[in-house]
Amino acid sequence: MTVEFAHAEAFRFLQAGSGYADAVELEAHFRRVLAAFGFGPYACVRLNEQLPQQDPRVISSHGLEDWEHYYAEQGYDSADPVRRWYKTGKSFYSWGQAKAWNARLHEPANDEAMWSDASQAGLNEGLVVVSNAPGGHVLLTRIMTEQKSIRPSDRAILDSVAICFATWRMRLLEQAGDVNTVNSLLTPREAECLRWVGQGLTDYAIAEQMDISPSTANKHIENAKRKLGVPKRMQAFRRATDLDLLAP
Amino acid sequence: MIHIVTTENRHLYQRQIWAMFEGRRQSFVERCGWNDLMVFEGAEVDDCDDERAVYLLALNEDEELLGAVRTRPTDDLCIMADKYPHLIAEGQPPMKGPQVWESTRVFTTALYRQTRKKGEQLLPYLAVAASEVAFDHGAERIIGMGDAEQWANMSGADDMHLTGLPAPYAYGVMVGTYVTLSAEHFQRQYESLAREVRIGYAVEDNDIACFGSLAAVQEVVDEAAKLAPFHNADAAREGRLTEEARGLFDERARAIASIEALYARHDAAAAPQSGERILRMFKTMTAAGDAA
Numbered sequence: 001m002t003v004e005f006a007h008a009e010a011f012r013f014l015q016a017g018s019g020y021a022d023a024v025e026l027e028a029h030f031r032r033v034l035a036a037f038g039f040g041p042y043a044c045v046r047l048n049e050q051l052p053q054q055d056p057r058v059i060s061s062h063g064l065e066d067w068e069h070y071y072a073e074q075g076y077d078s079a080d081p082v083r084r085w086y087k088t089g090k091s092f093y094s095w096g097q098a099k100a101w102n103a104r105l106h107e108p109a110n111d112e113a114m115w116s117d118a119s120q121a122g123l124n125e126g127l128v129v130v131s132n133a134p135g136g137h138v139l140l141t142r143i144m145t146e147q148k149s150i151r152p153s154d155r156a157i158l159d160s161v162a163i164c165f166a167t168w169r170m171r172l173l174e175q176a177g178d179v180n181t182v183n184s185l186l187t188p189r190e191a192e193c194l195r196w197v198g199q200g201l202t203d204y205a206i207a208e209q210m211d212i213s214p215s216t217a218n219k220h221i222e223n224a225k226r227k228l229g230v231p232k233r234m235q236a237f238r239r240a241t242d243l244d245l246l247a248p
Numbered sequence: 249m250i251h252i253v254t255t256e257n258r259h260l261y262q263r264q265i266w267a268m269f270e271g272r273r274q275s276f277v278e279r280c281g282w283n284d285l286m287v288f289e290g291a292e293v294d295d296c297d298d299e300r301a302v303y304l305l306a307l308n309e310d311e312e313l314l315g316a317v318r319t320r321p322t323d324d325l326c327i328m329a330d331k332y333p334h335l336i337a338e339g340q341p342p343m344k345g346p347q348v349w350e351s352t353r354v355f356t357t358a359l360y361r362q363t364r365k366k367g368e369q370l371l372p373y374l375a376v377a378a379s380e381v382a383f384d385h386g387a388e389r390i391i392g393m394g395d396a397e398q399w400a401n402m403s404g405a406d407d408m409h410l411t412g413l414p415a416p417y418a419y420g421v422m423v424g425t426y427v428t429l430s431a432e433h434f435q436r437q438y439e440s441l442a443r444e445v446r447i448g449y450a451v452e453d454n455d456i457a458c459f460g461s462l463a464a465v466q467e468v469v470d471e472a473a474k475l476a477p478f479h480n481a482d483a484a485r486e487g488r489l490t491e492e493a494r495g496l497f498d499e500r501a502r503a504i505a506s507i508e509a510l511y512a513r514h515d516a517a518a519a520p521q522s523g524e525r526i527l528r529m530f531k532t533m534t535a536a537g538d539a540a
């Protein structure tokens with residue numbers, strides 16, 4: 001496909017704005033744009049904690065299976081297809097974030113292994129889409145291409161397309177009230193703390209029950225609140241119950 | 249209130265205009281790092297700051313600057329078409345000419361950011377006020393440029409379109425946008441801002457003569473804006489006196505009392521033409537609603 005065709009497709013995508021009927025339609029158009037620029041399939045990885053506290057190394061390959069295999073080996077939490085991508089809260093992406101993530105991804109220590117693996121898979125260039133999931137989880141999408149390099153002007157277009165895709169997708173999912181996108185990452189200890197919260201126990205009482213310190217109990221509850229995107233502990237319990245996250 | 253500042257009334261805004269130029273330096277040169285802009289004695293100015301430029305200044309009750317935008321016809325100068333023509337794709341309508349105005353240098357001050365109330369938004373009001381000025385002058389489109397990342401959130405705005413694909417520039421990635429202006433556009437804009445009357449107001453010397461200061465004029469105009477929807481109420485609306493409507497009319501009575509109090513306060517010290525000025529303000533504030 002020609003550069004002109006790719007540009008025209010990107011322009012149509014960006015011009016369509018928030019006019020997409022649903023996330024499926026948006027994603028289909030996004031895929032068409034990527035295909036026009038020579039990109040392959042993409043996938044999304046969900047990290048268990050805030051990325052800055054973790055190894056930010058991210059690698060992608062042609063298919064989701066490769067991702068899952070890679071992440072299983074690396075001990076990461078899981079790999080999700082993008083269709084399960086989600087967020088709550090308002091601010092989930094910024095150009096500054098993208099630059100920060102990219103800078104971090106390109107740190108020599110991480111860069112070498114990542115690009116080595118990518119190169120073995122025949123992938124040379126890519127772009128990263130970053131978003132925050134509920135509870136501060138970070139979702140990264142690395143979209144790869146077999147091209148040797150992306151022209152700077154195309155890089156600007158693709159980054160803009162990626163930002164718009166992330167923004168509009170979240171908006172559409174929120175509007176649709178997509179419950180399938182809800183996080184299921186409560187740790188067993190957090191879930192246990194929430195079960196005690198549901199019985200009206202204080203931090204001190206929970207600590208006694210679980211043989212941990214009150215501050216640790218409080219930390220578990222705070223983490224659960226953060227992940228569930230609610231301000232109060234009882235709301236966290238109700239939400240976790242609604243989502244069937246507290247089953248032992 | 250957002251003040252329309254032209255060559256006709258710039259003498260009333262010397263302090264605020266200087267604050268605007270300084271604010272532009274702080275916002276664009278110091279915060280955004282656009283080091284290629286010209287700074288003259290602390291003020292950021294460029295070729296477009298000439299006698300054709302119209303400034304929209306948002307002031308607080310102490311006449312201090314909260315934010316500003318510059319708008320200007322493009323038949324002679326156009327930053328987008330002249331300096332960044334690659335932002336305009338083939339097949340797009342002309343972005344330079346007598347029917348096109350350009351909005352640039354939109355910013356908010358540190359004072360606004362420190363004092364803004366939760367949920368308060370100034371930039372959409374500045375944008376619509378700039379569009380009002382352009383529309384008043386017969387413009388069919390108003391254009392602007394911004395950081396590409398903003399497009400993701402701006403794209404839902406009524407009648408806003410991309411002029412072309414995003415492109416890199418010295419400080420990031422930029423995108424050009426244009427808005428098609430029409431009475432219907434303003435109607436939708438006012439509805440989205442929960443406002444029934446136009447936003448910008450051009451203070452005249454007579455206003456100052458009547459009310460004494462920019463702050464006093466601003467107070468009266470704000471009151472007039474609140475009252476305008478009730479001033480416009482048609483007979484059908486009067487006839488549907490539901491409980492909700494009764495509340496509205498109570499509000500109307502309070503607004504009238506308020507404006508009368510203001511009138512009485514200023515009338516004692518100012519000219520007998522105050523009543524006429526208030527009437528003109530009503531008409532000015534309701535003109536856009538009538539057009540829509």
